[in-house]
Amino acid sequence: MERLVVVGNGMAGVACVEQILRHSPKFDITMFGDETHVNYNRILLSSVLAGEKSDDDIVLNGLNWYQKNNIDLRLGVRIVGVNAQAKTVTGDDGSVTSFDKLLLATGSVPLIPSIEEVKKEGVFVFRNLDDTRALLERCRPGLKAVVIGGGLLGLEAARGLQVQGCDVTVVHLMEWLMERQLDVAGGGYLAAKMNQMGITVLLGLSTTAILGNGKVEGVQFKGGGSIPADLVVIAAGIRPNVGLGHEAGLEVKRGIVVNDYMETSNPDIFAVGECVQHNGICYGLVAPLMEQGKVLAATITGNKGPKYQGSVPASKLKIMGVDVFSAGEIGDKLDGSEVIRYEDPALGIYRKLTLKGGKLAGVILVGDTADSHRYMDWLRTQQDLAPLRRQLLFPAPTEDAGIDIAQIADSETVCGCMGVTKGTIIEAIHDKGVNTLAQLKECTRASTGCGSCSGLCQSLLKAVVPEFEEEVKKTICKCIAFSEDQLRDILRSQQLKSVQEVLEIYGNGIGCEICKPALSYMLDMLWCGDHDEDRSARFINDRVHANIQKDGTFSVVPRIRGGVTSPDELRRIADVADKYQVRMVKITGSQRIDLLGVKKSDLPKVWADLGMPSGQAYTKGVRMVKTCVGTDFCRFGVQDSTSAGIELERRFENLFTPHKVKMGAVGCPRNCAEATVKDIGLIGQEGSWQVVVGGAAGKKVRKADLLVTVETTEQALEAAALFFQYYREGANYLERTYDFVERVGIERVRKETVYAPDASKQALLERLRKSKEHSVDAWLERDTPRNPTQFVQIKPLEEVFA
Amino acid sequence: MSDTNTWIRIAYCRDIPLREGRAVKVGHREIALFNLGERFLAVDNKCPHRGGPLADGIVSGTTVVCPLHAWKLSLETGKGVSGPSESSCVETFRTRVEGGIVFLQLSDHRRESEARPGPELPVLCVQNCGISSMRLYPSAADA
Numbered sequence: 006m007e008r009l010v011v012v013g014n015g016m017a018g019v020a021c022v023e024q025i026l027r028h029s030p031k032f033d034i035t036m037f038g039d040e041t042h043v044n045y046n047r048i049l050l051s052s053v054l055a056g057e058k059s060d061d062d063i064v065l066n067g068l069n070w071y072q073k074n075n076i077d078l079r080l081g082v083r084i085v086g087v088n089a090q091a092k093t094v095t096g097d098d099g100s101v102t103s104f105d106k107l108l109l110a111t112g113s114v115p116l117i118p119s120i121e122e123v124k125k126e127g128v129f130v131f132r133n134l135d136d137t138r139a140l141l142e143r144c145r146p147g148l149k150a151v152v153i154g155g156g157l158l159g160l161e162a163a164r165g166l167q168v169q170g171c172d173v174t175v176v177h178l179m180e181w182l183m184e185r186q187l188d189v190a191g192g193g194y195l196a197a198k199m200n201q202m203g204i205t206v207l208l209g210l211s212t213t214a215i216l217g218n219g220k221v222e223g224v225q226f227k228g229g230g231s232i233p234a235d236l237v238v239i240a241a242g243i244r245p246n247v248g249l250g251h252e253a254g255l256e257v258k259r260g261i262v263v264n265d266y267m268e269t270s271n272p273d274i275f276a277v278g279e280c281v282q283h284n285g286i287c288y289g290l291v292a293p294l295m296e297q298g299k300v301l302a303a304t305i306t307g308n309k310g311p312k313y314q315g316s317v318p319a320s321k322l323k324i325m326g327v328d329v330f331s332a333g334e335i336g337d338k339l340d341g342s343e344v345i346r347y348e349d350p351a352l353g354i355y356r357k358l359t360l361k362g363g364k365l366a367g368v369i370l371v372g373d374t375a376d377s378h379r380y381m382d383w384l385r386t387q388q389d390l391a392p393l394r395r396q397l398l399f400p401a402p403t404e405d406a407g408i409d410i411a412q413i414a415d416s417e418t419v420c421g422c423m424g425v426t427k428g429t430i431i432e433a434i435h436d437k438g439v440n441t442l443a444q445l446k447e448c449t450r451a452s453t454g455c456g457s458c459s460g461l462c463q464s465l466l467k468a469v470v471p472e473f474e475e476e477v478k479k480t481i482c483k484c485i486a487f488s489e490d491q492l493r494d495i496l497r498s499q500q501l502k503s504v505q506e507v508l509e510i511y512g513n514g515i516g517c518e519i520c521k522p523a524l525s526y527m528l529d530m531l532w533c534g535d536h537d538e539d540r541s542a543r544f545i546n547d548r549v550h551a552n553i554q555k556d557g558t559f560s561v562v563p564r565i566r567g568g569v570t571s572p573d574e575l576r577r578i579a580d581v582a583d584k585y586q587v588r589m590v591k592i593t594g595s596q597r598i599d600l601l602g603v604k605k606s607d608l609p610k611v612w613a614d615l616g617m618p619s620g621q622a623y624t625k626g627v628r629m630v631k632t633c634v635g636t637d638f639c640r641f642g643v644q645d646s647t648s649a650g651i652e653l654e655r656r657f658e659n660l661f662t663p664h665k666v667k668m669g670a671v672g673c674p675r676n677c678a679e680a681t682v683k684d685i686g687l688i689g690q691e692g693s694w695q696v697v698v699g700g701a702a703g704k705k706v707r708k709a710d711l712l713v714t715v716e717t718t719e720q721a722l723e724a725a726a727l728f729f730q731y732y733r734e735g736a737n738y739l740e741r742t743y744d745f746v747e748r749v750g751i752e753r754v755r756k757e758t759v760y761a762p763d764a765s766k767q768a769l770l771e772r773l774r775k776s777k778e779h780s781v782d783a784w785l786e787r788d789t790p791r792n793p794t795q796f797v798q799i800k801p802l803e804e805v806f807a
Numbered sequence: 808m809s810d811t812n813t814w815i816r817i818a819y820c821r822d823i824p825l826r827e828g829r830a831v832k833v834g835h836r837e838i839a840l841f842n843l844g845e846r847f848l849a850v851d852n853k854c855p856h857r858g859g860p861l862a863d864g865i866v867s868g869t870t871v872v873c874p875l876h877a878w879k880l881s882l883e884t885g886k887g888v889s890g891p892s893e894s895s896c897v898e899t900f901r902t903r904v905e906g907g908i909v910f911l912q913l914s915d916h917r918r919e920s921e922a923r924p925g926p927e928l929p930v931l932c933v934q935n936c937g938i939s940s941m942r943l944y945p946s947a948a949d950a
Contacts, residue, residue, distance in 0.1 A: 518865040518872040518879075541826035545863035545874045548827075553874050557860040794822045799831040799840070802816040802908065 006033045009305075010094055010104035012084045012249060014038025016047055017278025017294040018110030019066055020423075023450075024302030026074055031306065034076045035102060037094070039083035042134050043068055048291055048422070048455050050137050051158075051323055054165030056752060060134065065453060087253040089271055106305060109250065109261060109269075109276040113243035113289065118153070118178075120239075121214035127221035128237045131162045143236060146170025146760040151224050151234040153212050155182040157320055159240035160195075163204050164324045166238070168753075170760040174205040174232060176212055176224065178241070186320050186331035187369055190348070194355040194371040198327045201353075203765045207232075245280045245287050260287040265312040267301035277301050284315050291454050292316055295424045317384045319421060321374065321455055330374040333367035333384050334359060342366060347398045351498045356398055363391050376400065378461065382417055410464050419461055422454020430465050440470040481738065482519040485512035489523070489737045496527055502536035504528065516542065523738035526625065529661050530733050533772075534779030540791055549796060550783040551608055552623035554601065558588075559608060561600040562622035563615050564658060567632040567651035567670070568596025574617065581614045595629045595667065596678075597622070606797050609787035618658070619784040625739070626661045628668075630654040631679065635672030635689070642672030644689025649718050650678075653687065656722065657729055659780035663736040663745075666729070681709050684732075684742040685725050694721035698728050698754070699746030707743045710751040713759040727758040727766060730773040814903065814910040820847070821907065828862035828871065833913065838900060840909060841866060841882055847902045847909045848882040855880075855887070855895035 009025070009032035011018050022034060038044075044066040052058040071078045079096070086095035093103045115130040117123060129140050140162075144150065148171045152163045155177030167173045175182075181192025182199070196206045210230075215237060216223035225231040245260035256262040256270040260282030263269055267283075269276050278294040279287065288294065293316035300313040319332035335357075347356045354372035358365060358380070365383040370376065379400065383390065390397065413419070415428030433439045433448045445462055446452050452459045479488050485508070487495065492511070501507050504524045508516045516524070521542035528536045540548050551559035563578070578598055582590050588602030597620055603611055612619075621627055632650035636642040650670030657666070669680030670687040680686030682702035686709050688695040693716050700709030713724050731754065736745040746754055758769070790796065815833060823829050823842040830852050831838045839852035839862035848869070852862050859875035866872075870879050870888055878892040885899040901912040 515868040517867040518877060521865055521867075539826075541824060541866060544865065548863075553860075553863065555857065555875060557858075557863070792822070792824055794829050798837075799818045799822065799829050801831060801833055802818065805815055805834045 007031060007105040008103065009034045009106045009108065010102055011036040011108045011110060012094065013108075013110030013112055013278070013280075014040065014044055014078070014080070015110060015112050015278070016044065016065070016291060017112065017298065018108065019044040020295055021108065021110060021277045021298035021301055022074075022076070024298050025306060028302055028306035028308060032106070034074070035079065035104075036071070036076055037079045037082050037084050037096065037102075039081065040133055040135065041081040043071070043078075043080075045134060046453065047133070048323070050131070050134065051161030051165050053134070053137050054131075054140060054162060055168045055325075056165075056756070057325075060138075084249060087249050087274075089253045089274065092273065105273065107253070107274045108301075108305070109253075109274065109280060110278045111246040111249055111280045113279040114246045115239065116242040116244050117239060118212065118241045120153075120212050123215055123239070125215050125217055125221050125237075126219060127217075127235060128215060128239065130239050131158060132243075140166070140236075140238065141169070144169040144171050147172065147763075148235040149233055150174070150236040150238065151176060151232065152238045152240055153224070154240035154242065155179070155206065155208070156185065156240065156242065157183060157322055159238070160199065160327075161323060162238050162240050163199070164202070164327075166236070167202065167204055167762060168756055170756060170762070171236065172762045172764075173203075174207060174234075175199065176207045176210050176226075176232075178209070178211055180209050182206065182208070183322070183329070183331070186335065187329070187371070188335055188357065190346075191329075191331075191355050191357065191369045191371050194348070194353055195322075195327070195329055198353055198372070202327070203762050203768075243279070243289055245282070247280055250276065250280070258282055263297075263313075265300075265314065266304045266309055267297055267313055268304060275301055275305055283313060286315065288316060288318065290316075290318060290320055291422045292319060292424065295422065299424070317381070319381060319384075321377065321457055323455060323457075328370070328372055328374040330370040330377040330380075331368065332377075332381055333365065335367045335369055345397055351500075352494075353498075358397055360390065360397075363389055365390060374457075378419075378458070381421055385418065410461075410468050419465070420449075420451040420454065420458045422458075423450040423452075425449050425451035427465065430462065431469060434466065434469045440466065440472065442466065479737070481523050482517055483513075484508065484516050484520045487511060489527070492524075493527055493531065493734075496531055502528060502532055504539045504542040518544075522547075522625075526661055526663065526738050530776070533776040546623035548791075549605055549608055550619055550623060550786065551603065551605075556602075558602045558604055560622070561603050561608070561611055561615075562593065562597050562620040563617035564620040564629075564654075565597045565617075566654040566658075567630055567647055569632070569647060569651065570598075577615055577617075581611055584614065585611055593622075595622075596631050597629060608796055609790070612784040612787045618782040621659070621783070624661065625664050626666070627654070627657040627659070628665050630668040630670055631683070632670045633672050633677040635670075639672060641675060642689070643691050644672045644687075644694060645718070646670040646672035646678070646687065646689050649687055649689075649694075649721065652718075653685075653722060653725060656726065656777070659782055660733070660776055662729075662733055663738050664741045666732075666742065668725075682706065683709065685728060687721050687725065692716065694718065696721050696724040696728070696759075699743045699751070701741065701743040703741075705743065709743075710746055710754075712751075712755060723770070724759050726773055727761075727769055728754070730769045730776075731758045733776075734769075734772070812912060812914055814912055817902075817909045817911045819907055820904060820909055823847070823909075826866045828864065828866065830860060830862040831911075833911065836913075838911065839871070840902070840911070841871065843869065843882070847904060849900040849902050849911055850880065850882055850885055851898040851900075853897070854878055855897050856892065861897070 014036050046063040046065050049063045082096040082098050084094045085097050093101050095101050115132050150166045150171040150173045152159045152175045155175050163173045163175045181189045182195045199206050211227040212224050213227050214225040221237050223231050223233045247257050247261055250257040250261035261276040263281045263283050277297050297313050300311045303311045322329035343360045345358045357369040359367040364387045368380040413427050417427050419427050439445050439448050452462045507524050522544055525542045545553050585607050587600045591599040593599050630650040630653045632647045635646035666684045668685045669678045669683035671678045671680045672689045680688050682700040686697040693714050695714050696712045697709035698712045701707040715721050825842050828839045828841040831840050837852040838849050840849045854873040856878045859873040861871050863874045864871040869882050872879050879889045880897050881888050885897045887893045887895040903910045
């Protein structure tokens with residue numbers, strides 16, 4: 006058996022070996038990796054930094070894969086020498102290994118611009134898993150992080166650091182972000198999105214020095230300006246790692262030069278991936294190296310024939326909520342090219358196609374990349390677009406997704422990263438019994454790169470495997486085909502301010518009892534009263550501010566903040582109960598008093614006689630704060646929970662929420678007012694408060710998660726406010742906090758509330774303040790009803806004796 | 808007035824907000840009257856399920872959703888339109904609008920119209936009640 010030595014245990018090396026193994030088991034394979042990890046998905050490092058994925062999640066080939074294929078894996082060994090005559094490689098551990106065939110897959114190394122005093126504590130690169138771990142170790146909420154480089158990697162690193170709570174600035178040398186993938190307009194849209202997320206972007210700035218004494222304190226720019234920094238990430242690009250190519254005496258330019266068969270200038274030495282140069286181009290993306298690997302595998306196994314003819318460069322920014330896709334040539338100055346553009350500043354959508362000779366030469370998509378697959382295919386196939394001229398920017402609408410899938414040819418690539426065609430996927434489903442996305446990934450490698458084709462893969466599975474259940478797109482109801490997330494975006498960007506308007510433009514024009522109240526809530530939350538409240542779109546409880554009972558009468562619960570009342574209030578309640586012959590007076594589970602069996606027409610009079618504000622017991626809104634007697638009377642109390650609870654109720658009362666919000670405040674961990682099973686709870690302890698969220702004691706019982714522990718009452722109230730507004734803005738209608746917290750994950754909730762950058766926190770609080778300012782006690786409608794018949798039963802205009 | 812074919816002057820259009828209903832006590836019965844913009848429709852104000860007040864329901868197109876248990880009933884035919892309500896029915900009443908006032912006939916609209924479909928005549932737009940065009944029910948002879 007021939008001995009094959011592979012230097013480089015990254016995505017290119019391993020993918021190429023996988024292809025070689027498909028051809029024949031003729032090699033005795035040894036693989037060297039200078040990292041100590043098995044092959045992982047480098048593209049997803051930004052997801053690890055953002056906390057969306059763990060180290061294990063991104064492993065592509067576990068140890069068992071190497072064992073199964075009899076590969077001698079040497080991790081943590083860097084090859085430092087190649088002797089092409091003796092056919093040996095030398096490791097930094099002193100080992101000498103001989104080979105018959107050598108495969109160099111050494112990838113690339115970070116490009117470090119010439120910056121003075123770059124070697125300081127707190128300066129990082131972002132290239133491999135160890136870099137990522139080091140960054141995670143270092144970053145803390147509130148740290149000032151500066152990312153040098155506004156390319157794909159830099160932006161993804163910036164978002165990751167921001168999610169970890171850092172206050173992030175991106176410094177970019179060029180005049181616009183991602184200048185290799187975007188034009189100036191596209192870059193502008195991207196910068197606006199980054200700014201919206203709270204990341205500062207500084208353009209056209211050359212970093213000259215890292216400031217600080219041994220430890221980073223700031224970065225300095227050409228011209229003298231500087232900004233403070235506790236942490237610096239250099240993501241200024243990569244260059245092919247070609248040292249061993251030189252050692253081996255290969256022809257090396259920018260990268261190791263290979264021909265169409267992936268041969269180097271030495272017949273026994275091959276190279277693949279980011280370290281090679283083909284036809285003058287070095288690729289830094291995953292799809293080309295997969296294509297190269299296939300060709301190389303054929304050549305090296307004696308099946309020489311397939312040619313590598315270069316790849317269409319394509320890249321996708323992987324930041325949640327910032328969709329950017331770019332492929333092909335993007336310059337404006339291609340000879341004889343036509344440019345087709347579409348932009349919508351309010352929605353943040355930018356699309357630009359460059360056509361050459363009636364064929365697609367390049368595409369830029371910002372803000373909406375749903376069509377990237379279609380454009381990628383046009384680029385690859387170079388099909389004549391003349392017949393599609395009117396549908397270049399927007400596809401002709403299809404009835405449903407199923408038709409779309411059927412129209413994809415078997416030879417069409419579904420997964421661009423791994424080069425998997427639709428045919429391969431269908432074959433795997435039919436022949437190998439694949440019926441889940443995980444199995445499909447395992448079997449074909451589809452969707453294991455950037456993951457953006459997972460939707461398409463799921464659609465294929467759904468079409469071919471009858472029992473496959475895909476994750477359904479959550480729409481509110483059948484009236485509107487958008488998720489609540491999308492609707493909130495639409496409402497905000499399109500400045501829609503009435504339920505009927507939304508239904509007419511984005512729905513079926515009719516609406517139902519499910520979407521109408523949901524839209525009413527969204528509009529109220531977004532526009533804080535600065536909109537046309539349409540009472541007809543609200544449930545009867547919200548039209549008359551009382552809770553309808555089975556006999557059509559209503560119940561009345563006045564606000565009794567923190568459950569603390571007075572003899573005077575109690576007398577008035579008793580008088581009202583007598584005067585209006587209330588059928589039952591009931592102490593509720595929320596430390597309040599419920600008057601049951603009130604006629605609709607009596608409601609305004611009852612409220613007037615009570616002289617108390619609405620307790621919102623009838624609506625999806627702020628219910629109450631249940632409190633214990635805290636330090637005032639209790640001999641165990643260590644915090645003044647009664648005052649804190651009353652203040653909490655005051656700050657949030659009269660506001661609407663996705664579902665009811667019940668709160669609690671207790672003065673010691675004995676938890677007499679059950680704060681640990683409330684939507685928001687404050688738990689007093691010696692010298693501090695625990696703020697807990699997402700508790701439940703209803704249909705479901707759930708112990709609340711700890712949001713944060715703080716010292717002062719004011720800090721506790723602020724933490725509660727951050728969560729409260731975050732829930733108001735992010736939860737789906739009728740989603741209780743306990744479902745919301747479970748769906749989002751408490752870690753993310755913490756990162757985006759109490760550990761969010763200061764600017765984001767202030768923005769949340771400001772929006773809450775604005776809502777609160779516009780909120781009113783609904784029971785004041787007793788004096789100024791919405792319309793003359795709001796509470797009355799209509800009497801016919803003429804007498805009827807029927 | 809025992810003649811159920813008599814048109815009764817019920818309410819000013821403007822007193823019933825667009826896409827809302829109001830309960831009206833007509834003699835011994837309670838009727839739910841709805842403003843659907845281009846016309847007014849009336850049904851018995853009692854859900855066939857558990858007697859819920861239909862006038863308090865959310866209007867969805869030409870149906871109303873009972874506020875108690877979300878039964879959905881057609882305001883045109885009175886029939887239940889979804890799930891468990893399908894085999895149920897609520898009584899409907901004829902209405903017409905004239906001079907900004909809604910009129911109602913106590914006879915059953917549905918049974919009547921099956922027996923004797925009257926010609927539909929257009930009337931002019933009435934201001935301040937969200938009505939853009941109006942059809943008159945049933946025959947002009949009744950008016």
